[in-house]
Amino acid sequence: METLRKIGKLIGYLNFKTIYLNIKYLPLEKAIYLPILASKKVKLRKVKGKVIITCPVRTGLIKLGTEEIGHFDKRHNRIVWENDGTIIFNGTAVIKYGAKIIVGQEGRLELGNNFRFSSGSVIICYKSVIIEDNCRVAWETQIIDSDFHRIFDEGGSHINPDNEIIIRKNCWIGNRCTISKGAILGNDTVVASNSLVNKKFTETNVIIGGIPGKIIKSGITWGD
DSSP: OHHHHHHHHHHHTOSHHHHHHHHHHSOHHHHTTOOEEEOTTOEEEEEOSEEEEOSOOOTTSEEESOSOOTTSOGGGOOOEEEESSEEEEOSOEEEOTTOEEEEOTTOEEEEOSSEEEOTTOEEEESSEEEEOSSOEEOTTOEEEOOOSSOOBOTTOOBOOOOOOEEEOTTOEEOTTOEEOTTOEEOTTOEEOTTOEEOSBOOOOSEEEETTTTEEEEESOOOOO
16 A cells, blocks of 8 residues: 555656656656656746756655645745756755745755755755755755845955855754855754854854854754
8 A cells, every 4th residue: 555655646746847857957867767756836937057966866866845844835835946057966855845946057056865955945056055964954944155236345346255055964954044155064063943054163063053153052963
């Protein structure tokens, strides 16, 4: 019964958007496995740039809008895909409905294995966002490496260039957080809900919380 259920679920994702994304981004020998599964509700705002899968492909390796979170209304939330740059998948990724992935023409987004990205959250990458293996991002969090509008000093110099974001392995980012340009999180970091991270943290096994974020607890581990 479990096998039949999985087959039925897979058939449900054999829609135009799933087929289009695989054929658009992948060579035929990879596309035929349908490593990208997309919900019918995915908004394909821009399907340009490149998608690179560095690991062995299999069906459903990358899931876009196929999984739910209980307190979001699925009828009124849909994933937005806008890629004009490069997105690299190094393993499995689950991007839940209502999330947004936006990569600009010069942007490079790299996602590690076992990536989980929850509803209402957004990644906006105009330069570089690197998220390593086993990272989870809770709902309504934003990860943005740009200020969008340029600011100049009195001498005409551009003072707010885009800056990369790096999130190391085994990080858990709570709901409604903001990870701003220039931020770095060390391995095994937990970011408390409603926090702002706008600088580099090289420490590992810590909890970061507050606005702006600071280390509030060290020597921690976390799990499911």
